[in-house]
Structure formats: C-alpha cells, structure tokens
Amino acid sequence: MNRKRTIELSQLDEDLAVKRVSLAEIAAERLRELVLVGKLGPGQTLSERELCEKLQISRTPLREAIRELASEKLIEIQSNRRLRVADPSATYINDLFDVQAALEALAGKLFIQRATDKQIDQLAGIHGRLKKLASGNDSMKFFLLDMEFHSTIIEFADNSALSETHRQYNAALFRARYMSSEQARWRDVTMAEHEEIMDAIIARDAPRLSDALTKHLMTGKSNHDRLRKEAEAAEKQSSSEG
Numbered sequence: 001m002n003r004k005r006t007i008e009l010s011q012l013d014e015d016l017a018v019k020r021v022s023l024a025e026i027a028a029e030r031l032r033e034l035v036l037v038g039k040l041g042p043g044q045t046l047s048e049r050e051l052c053e054k055l056q057i058s059r060t061p062l063r064e065a066i067r068e069l070a071s072e073k074l075i076e077i078q079s080n081r082r083l084r085v086a087d088p089s090a091t092y093i094n095d096l097f098d099v100q101a102a103l104e105a106l107a108g109k110l111f112i113q114r115a116t117d118k119q120i121d122q123l124a125g126i127h128g129r130l131k132k133l134a135s136g137n138d139s140m141k142f143f144l145l146d147m148e149f150h151s152t153i154i155e156f157a158d159n160s161a162l163s164e165t166h167r168q169y170n171a172a173l174f175r176a177r178y179m180s181s182e183q184a185r186w187r188d189v190t191m192a193e194h195e196e197i198m199d200a201i202i203a204r205d206a207p208r209l210s211d212a213l214t215k216h217l218m219t220g221k222s223n224h225d226r227l228r229k230e231a232e233a234a235e236k237q238s239s240s241e242g
Helices: 022-037 048-055 059-073 090-114 117-134 139-157 159-182 185-200 204-242
Strands: 075-077 083-085
Touching: 022 048, 022 059, 022 159, 022 185, 048 059, 059 075, 090 139, 090 159, 090 185, 090 204, 117 139, 117 185, 139 159, 139 185, 159 204, 185 204
Parallel strands: none
Antiparallel strands: 075 083
C-alpha cells in the first residue's frame, strides 16, 4: 500500500499562525463583504441600532468597525452622524484607477531594486495559491488574495510614503476592484496578467513589471466601466418594459 507523502512543517507554504480577532474586526469583515457584494447598496442609509441588532454586538465595537470602513471609503459618516454606503461617481473611480496604476508602476520599479530572493519566493507562493482559487466559486476569497498579492508588492517596494498613499487609494477602489474580480468571464485575463507580472518579477525586469502592473490596473478600469454601462442599459430596459 502506498503511504501518503508527508513534509516537514517548515516546508509548508500556508500561514498557520492563529490570529486574535476582536469583535470590531469581525463586524468590519462582515460589513465589508455586504458592501462589496452589493447587499448594502451604494447610497444606502444605515442605522446603528439595526446594525447592532443584526450583528448582535454593542455600539462600541460597531463604531470601531464603522471607522475602519470609513477609512476604506466604503461607508461615509455624514455631518449629522448618519451612516451611508459610499457612492462615488464613475469619473472619480476612473481617476482613482489612473492614480493607482501610476503608484503600482512606481512600486514595480522599486520592488525590482529592493526585493530579496526570499521575498520573491513569498510572492510566488501567493501567486500559486491564487492560481488554485482561480477556477473556484469563492470570488471573495480570490479577490482578497489578489489584493494581498498587490499589497505584498507594495510592501516589498519598501517605501513608506508609497505604502500609505497606495493604501488610501486602494481602499477607495476596493468595491470597484471587487466588482471586476468577481466576474468569472474575465478570470482568464486576470490570471494571464498575473502570470506576466510574475514573469517580469522573476526576470527582475523593472520596465516590464511596471508596464504589466499598469496594464492590469487599466484592465480593471475598463471592466468597471463596462459593468457600469451594462447596469445602466439593464435599468433602462427594465424601465421601458415597466
């Protein structure tokens, strides 16, 4: 009988660390997902009392969670303390994509200059996990790992000003990038672009990596614009039929 091959714990790629998670972090994660998948729609007003009841938590951890999502530009805290799901304009979203593409192009250049072989191996590990998820149905898990891939490039570019600016713009683009990422019809293109990014990294080719990252962000911009137009067309057709 063949025995299943085992490996040493030190050889495992997975992060096995057990992380402590607060009620506020759990609440933020659940609210974030509701916003990203559209169950809490753009412009929707939210009630603190109802959120506390639904999440079964007190106001203190809820408000911590709300502050986190506000920093990510997913929820707006208005002057009268009312809560509202963010609803940025299409023009603003396109502007954000343009800036984010420039930031990631710069990150690509710095990454090639500063990343160690061990860091490149770490990024390749994330890419490998992403490929395994690409054919699955868990769009949220795929998206979050995709964001981890990009954030890791930024981290290893080792520039604190770039990291902070990227975090700010990425937060504002979170929902737009998720809407593009969840579309299975574009998954092959996404993974082909990721392969090009990894190939450029392994070759330590800075111009190629910057170009690949820019193209990837511009694809996201184009996808989001297409989704918006499809939604507008569907709404117009529904109105005419009504």
